Amino acid sequence: MKKMSLMMLVMTYLASCTQNEQVNLHAAESKRTDKTLIYCSEGSPSGFNPQITEDATSINAENPYYNRLVTIQRGTTNVVADLASSWSISKDQKEYTFVLRKDVKFHTTANFKPTRNMNADDVLFSFNRQRLKDHPYHKVGGGNYLYFEAMEMDIIQDIQKVNDSTVKFFLKRPDSVFLANLTMEFASILSAEYADAMMKAKTPDKVDTMPVGTGPFVFKSYQKDSVIRYEANPEYYGAIKPQVERLVILITPDASVRTQKIKAGECHIIAEPSIADRKIFENDSNLKTYSMTGLNMTYLAFNTKKKPFDNLLVRKAIFHALNRGAYIDAIFHGMGELAESAVPPATWGFNNNLPTYEYDIQKSKQLLAKAGMPNGFSTEIWALPVTRPYNPDGRKMAEMMQADLAKVGIKVKIVTFDWPTFLAKSRNGEHSMLMFGWISDNGDPDSFLYTQLSCSGAEAGSNRAFWCFKPYNDIVEKAKRVSDIQQRTELYMDAQKIFKEQLPWVPLASAKAFRVTRKNVTGYVMDPLGRDFFDGVNYQ
Amino acid sequence: MIRYSLKKLALLAITFLGLSIVAFSLIRMVPGDPVLMMLGERGASPESYAEMKATLGLDQPYIKQFGLFIWHAVHGDLGNSIVSNQSVVREFFDRFPATLELSVVALLFAMMVGLPLGIIAAIKRNTFFDYAFMGVSLVGYSMPIFWWGLILILVASVNVFDLPFFGWTPVSGRISPMFEIDSVTGFLFIDVWFSKDSWAAFWDALKHVLLPAIAMGTIPLAVIARMTRSSLLEVLGEDYIRTAKAKGLSTRRVIMVHALRNAMIPIVTVIGLSFGMVIKGAILTETIFSWPGIGRWLVNSVTSLDYPVIQGGVLLIGMAIVVVNLIVDLAYLWIDPKLRDAHDRSK
Numbered sequence: 001m002k003k004m005s006l007m008m009l010v011m012t013y014l015a016s017c018t019q020n021e022q023v024n025l026h027a028a029e030s031k032r033t034d035k036t037l038i039y040c041s042e043g044s045p046s047g048f049n050p051q052i053t054e055d056a057t058s059i060n061a062e063n064p065y066y067n068r069l070v071t072i073q074r075g076t077t078n079v080v081a082d083l084a085s086s087w088s089i090s091k092d093q094k095e096y097t098f099v100l101r102k103d104v105k106f107h108t109t110a111n112f113k114p115t116r117n118m119n120a121d122d123v124l125f126s127f128n129r130q131r132l133k134d135h136p137y138h139k140v141g142g143g144n145y146l147y148f149e150a151m152e153m154d155i156i157q158d159i160q161k162v163n164d165s166t167v168k169f170f171l172k173r174p175d176s177v178f179l180a181n182l183t184m185e186f187a188s189i190l191s192a193e194y195a196d197a198m199m200k201a202k203t204p205d206k207v208d209t210m211p212v213g214t215g216p217f218v219f220k221s222y223q224k225d226s227v228i229r230y231e232a233n234p235e236y237y238g239a240i241k242p243q244v245e246r247l248v249i250l251i252t253p254d255a256s257v258r259t260q261k262i263k264a265g266e267c268h269i270i271a272e273p274s275i276a277d278r279k280i281f282e283n284d285s286n287l288k289t290y291s292m293t294g295l296n297m298t299y300l301a302f303n304t305k306k307k308p309f310d311n312l313l314v315r316k317a318i319f320h321a322l323n324r325g326a327y328i329d330a331i332f333h334g335m336g337e338l339a340e341s342a343v344p345p346a347t348w349g350f351n352n353n354l355p356t357y358e359y360d361i362q363k364s365k366q367l368l369a370k371a372g373m374p375n376g377f378s379t380e381i382w383a384l385p386v387t388r389p390y391n392p393d394g395r396k397m398a399e400m401m402q403a404d405l406a407k408v409g410i411k412v413k414i415v416t417f418d419w420p421t422f423l424a425k426s427r428n429g430e431h432s433m434l435m436f437g438w439i440s441d442n443g444d445p446d447s448f449l450y451t452q453l454s455c456s457g458a459e460a461g462s463n464r465a466f467w468c469f470k471p472y473n474d475i476v477e478k479a480k481r482v483s484d485i486q487q488r489t490e491l492y493m494d495a496q497k498i499f500k501e502q503l504p505w506v507p508l509a510s511a512k513a514f515r516v517t518r519k520n521v522t523g524y525v526m527d528p529l530g531r532d533f534f535d536g537v538n539y540q
Numbered sequence: 541m542i543r544y545s546l547k548k549l550a551l552l553a554i555t556f557l558g559l560s561i562v563a564f565s566l567i568r569m570v571p572g573d574p575v576l577m578m579l580g581e582r583g584a585s586p587e588s589y590a591e592m593k594a595t596l597g598l599d600q601p602y603i604k605q606f607g608l609f610i611w612h613a614v615h616g617d618l619g620n621s622i623v624s625n626q627s628v629v630r631e632f633f634d635r636f637p638a639t640l641e642l643s644v645v646a647l648l649f650a651m652m653v654g655l656p657l658g659i660i661a662a663i664k665r666n667t668f669f670d671y672a673f674m675g676v677s678l679v680g681y682s683m684p685i686f687w688w689g690l691i692l693i694l695v696a697s698v699n700v701f702d703l704p705f706f707g708w709t710p711v712s713g714r715i716s717p718m719f720e721i722d723s724v725t726g727f728l729f730i731d732v733w734f735s736k737d738s739w740a741a742f743w744d745a746l747k748h749v750l751l752p753a754i755a756m757g758t759i760p761l762a763v764i765a766r767m768t769r770s771s772l773l774e775v776l777g778e779d780y781i782r783t784a785k786a787k788g789l790s791t792r793r794v795i796m797v798h799a800l801r802n803a804m805i806p807i808v809t810v811i812g813l814s815f816g817m818v819i820k821g822a823i824l825t826e827t828i829f830s831w832p833g834i835g836r837w838l839v840n841s842v843t844s845l846d847y848p849v850i851q852g853g854v855l856l857i858g859m860a861i862v863v864v865n866l867i868v869d870l871a872y873l874w875i876d877p878k879l880r881d882a883h884d885r886s887k
Contacts, residue, residue: 038717044840046623054580142625144592150582224634225832227717248717252830256690260698261711420576420845427583438581462583 035245037537040252040267044225047141049208050185051130054147056389059185060271060532061249064230065107065213066188067238069098069123070179074240074533075525077295077348077443079179082238083118083189083214089483093174098123100165105235106191107218111210114193118214120161125192127159137195140204147186151441174481176488177450180442189214216242216535225251236535243523243538262287262516268539269517269524271532275333275392281516288521293337294513295344295440295528296390297448299505300381300401301464303432308377315503317367318433319357321408324508327400331393335514339507342448342499346510346528348485349445349492354500364408376409382426382434383416389530390437390511397508398435427461436464443529445492450476453504467504544873548866555862556855560613563854564606567847574598574622574845596622598847609851618852623844628852632834636856637726638714639826639833643818645749646757650814654761655807658768659795665773673765681762685821689755689828696751708747712830715745752829756821760814767810771803778802804875812868816861 045058050066053059071082081087084098104118129137130145131153155178157170171178181187194212198204211219216238217230228249232242250267252258255274262270263284273281281289302309302318309315328336337345340354368376381401384394391397395416402412412433417425426434440447450457455473457463472495479491513530520540527533575592576583584592593599597608612619618628654677661673694700699707714728715721719741724731732741775781776799784794822835834853841849 036718047625052625142620143595146579146582146584149584149588150579221720223723223832224631225836226638226714226830229717229720250713250717250830251832252712253836254712254828254830257693257712257828257830260693264698264711266711266713418570418572420572420574423579423581423583424573424576436581460583460585 035243036248037244037246037269037534037539038248038250038267039532039534040250040258040261040270042255042258042272043253044251045222045228047208048211048219048222049141049190050188051126051145051148051190052141052208054186056530057271061228062185062188062211063215063531064217064247064534065211065215065219065233066185066190067104067214068183068185068187068189069100070182072183072443072527072529074536075527077346077528079183087179089179093176093481093483094171096169096171096178097162098167098169100167101237102165104214104237106194106214107212107233109210109212109218109220111206112191112194112197112212114191114212116193118189118191119164120167121164121192122189123167124159124161125195126188126190127153127156129190129195130186131156136199137204137207141208145186147184147441151181151184151186153181153186174483176480176483177442177444177446180444180446184442216240217247227251238535240536242535244534247534262518265518267518268521269515269532269537271515273514273516275335275514278333278335278514286519288517288519290515290517290524290526291335291512292526292528293344293346293510294389294530295346295443295510296437296530297339297342297344297510298384298388298391298397298435298437298508299339299342300508301431301434301436301505302503303429303434303464303466304504305429305466306432308371308373309432311371312502313367313371314373315506316357317364317371317408318405318410319503319506320360320364320367321410322401322404322506323359324506325359327397328509330400331391331397332509332511335512336509337512339509340500341496342453342505342507343445343492343496344440344448344510347440347443347445347448349489351493351496354496357503361407368408368410374409376405376411378411378413379432380413380415382422382431383414384435384437385416385422386419388437389439389513390509391435392511394435426464429461429464429466431464434464440529445488446476446480449492449495449499450480453499465504467502469498469502469504472498472502545866545870548869552859552862552866556859557610559855559858560610560851561606563851563858564609566854567842567845567850568602570842570845572845574847577845578622613852613855618855619848621841621849622846623841623849628848629856631837631849632853632856634723634726635832635834635837636860638728638831639819639822639835641727641729642749642752642756642825642831642833643815643822645753646818646821647760647811647814648757649753650757650760650764650818651811654764655768657761657765658807659772659800661765661769662772662776663791663795670769674769677762677765680758681766683758685755685759685824686828688758689752689825692751692755693828709751710748712828714748714831715741716748719744752825752831755828756818756825759821760811760817763810763814763817764807768803768807771806772799775799775803801875805872808868808871808875812865812871815864819857819861 041057041060043057045061046055047053047058048062050059050062067083069082069084070079073080083101083104085101087096087098089096102117106114106118129135130148132138155171155175157172160168162168191212195207198206216233216236218233220229220231222228230247232245252261258270259274259277259280261267281287302315304310324338328338340356341351343350368374381398383398384391398414402414405412438448438452451462453463453467454476455468458466458468475491475495479488482488513526515526517524522538523536575589620627621631657673661670664670693711696706697709697711721731721735721741724734728745732738732745735741781794781799784798822833823839826833826835827839838853
């Protein structure tokens with residue numbers, strides 16, 4: 001009994017020490033954490049050079065320290081100047097001239113002290129590394145520039161330095177999306193001076209692992225799978241200055257753990273909060289939630305090269321048979337917006353006056369009868385095998401569609417493959433009906449209307465409907481060659497009308513982006529492209 | 541003892557070859573193409589696809605790929621990660637200390653709690669203590685780690701039940717981000733002593749390791765407790781124990797000096813095997829507790845079909861487990877003089 005009492009006494013003492021220690025530690029921490037913003041991310045970055053990486057996790061880790069010639073105005077999809085103070089486009093739309101800012105300094109780090117400001121050499125280095133196979137840095141980091149290639153940047157014929165603060169891009173053909181593409185992370189401007197120094201030191205890979213940029217935060221260190229540290233850049237040229245002294249990205253892969261961490265005050269902002277925890281966030285008075293319709297789209301593509309999906313009546317019948325509104329609640333837990341067009345509503349050029357095909361089983365049956373199939377037919381739906389930002393549960397959505405289509409006599413077999421096989425087979429056009437989706441790369445409607453619905457897309461396989469309709473194609477091709485936004489908007493409006501008449505897809509939904517911060521966080525602005533920016537973010 | 545160790549080390553070469561075959565072929569049985577996985581929805585032109593496959597050496601016949609893998613592996617090169625382009629060996633050793641540190645603490649916890657529980661259960665056989673301890677250990681053994689980990693976070697860190705003395709453990713991570721500890725050895729409990737605020741950092745690291753170690757150590761704890769109980773019960777029925785008791789030795793001396801040492805062999809076996817169990821548990825524990833070890837690294841590599849990381853990681857983990865088993869085998873000789881004599885006679 002004596003021993004027991006002694007043990008209890010020791011335990012109580014230890015617990016009280018723990019609590020006292022905790023208070024002291026918190027006091028010490030609060031002294032040190034003064035102006036340290038903590039962002040709990042969903043995973044480890046695959047690298048620190050946006051020319052090589054392409055996943056959203058890496059992009060969020062890279063954006064604090066890099067800038068592009070042009071950028072997307074925060075919270076919108078408008079292209080505005082960044083490292084370039086202005087630009088001009090030649091009449092034939094094949095020459096882009098950028099005048100660079102003269103006051104931009106690259107970061108000083110433990111590895112490198114710049115001797116000059118950012119200039120045309122840095123722009124040339126950043127693009128030539130990716131496009132010229134004989135460039136000394138091309139093979140450093142593996143030599144795979146996936147985004148550069150995916151955005152067809154081989155359109156660049158040449159890049160010339162006019163003087164230290166002027167650069168000219170020569171294109172092989174006019175492309176009005178070129179400017180929007182330059183807002184993307186792969187077009188970040190790296191320091192040529194740093195690259196030269198690292199090459200001389202025989203450590204060229206440091207350019208990719210110990211990055212030196214121009215952004216609001218200076219990269220400081222990375223502890224693998226654990227934490228990325230940054231310090232505010234006191235010489236940052238941008239209008240929105242960093243509001244905190246330090247930025248820390250805490251890698252926290254489990255969504256439910258991120259929920260508990262922000263509740264416990266261990267993070268100020270969390271990435272990819274679980275939609276299932278939405279009520280928990282909304283009911284917590286210490287937290288603030290944000291949502292906006294993202295630039296993404298989930299859809300059901302018909303393989304228009306295969307029967308009976310080459311028949312417009314069948315496509316319309318299927319549209320009428322699907323109770324799309326029910327999917328928003330069941331699949332997106334209310335965090336989705338019903339899609340009526342081929343572009344998400346947040347995109348400029350979105351046509352808000354398109355006809356809708358309401359859920360109507362009788363009408364669907366009539367259309368099937370008119371198409372010569374009064375008893376329906378048998379077919380397949382390829383269900384999305386993975387969770388994607390545009391569709392959290394492809395399998396469940398396929399089952400709901402299967403049940404809907406059975407009501408009009410269409411017997412659907414759900415087929416699924418592993419993700420790479422699904423991508424490869426659907427690119428080859430082996431499917432009948434395919435559940436697919438897309439996330440905008442740059443906020444330009446071309447990302448949806450051209451890449452996924454043009455004739456060249458059908459040839460390359462990125463147009464999963466394999467729909468090649470000349471009147472539509474002429475419009476989106478023309479829109480690629482016009483730089484006037486007003487004119488492009490009108491063309492895209494017309495293109496969407498034709499899309500909705502011809503229905504190569506059933507547009508299903510755009511998922512809403514969702515974020516959570518602590519209530520005391522200020523200055524956080526959601527990005528329609530789903531990225532997180534930390535300059536301008538502070539906490540009380 | 542040295543000859544025995546050398547014999548065991550020779551067996552390692554065979555194990556290495558077996559492990560290599562398993563690691564290499566298992567990942568290739570998983571459907572999917574790592575290059576297509578990397579390209580995602582956007583894809584690439586057939587030429588670029590072919591170029592990427594060639595760069596990664598995935599365009600070669602399997603047998604050639606395997607030959608190259610073995611050739612490079614015996615030279616200490618397990619290739620580069622497809623995703624990060626970093627050396628697999630370096631990536632492994634950057635993370636292994638975190639896993640090892642957590643595993644050691646988890647095993648210490650399992651032993652420090654499991655052994656006394658087993659001993660008490662054996663001494664108090666068929667009493668309330670026995671039933672309670674063994675019941676609890678059965679529950680511990682049956683609990684899925686991811687569920688147990690989340691329960692621990694909710695109860696101990698978030699303190700949902702508002703219990704006294706709870707709520708002071710952090711939700712996840714290895715140390716608070718305010719402590720900037722340079723990686724000298726990779727072992728945080730050592731590296732903190734090279735930093736400022738050593739004591740505060742040490743205490744913070746200790747608080748962070750507690751919950752993951754409990755989550756990870758619960759299953760081995762249950763196994764150790766049950767094995768200690770049954771092994772001790774068997775020994776307690778032996779004649780020499782009765783003799784010791786008849787000589788008037790105290791119960792404590794009988795248990796600690798005479799019974800426990802003889803009961804230790806199966807317990808040591810279980811502790812050795814628990815290392816494998818703990819490493820297996822690391823995969824889930826590290827994900828839940830955001831622990832930057834090899835478990836999480838391997839999970840990520842499986843989802844991205846990062847062949848070099850999976851085959852290299854499995855090989856290195858397998859070798860680590862084999863080495864631990866070798867140490868356990870050697871520990872038998874040290875613990876049991878009978879085995880040592882038998883081994884000496886066989887020479």
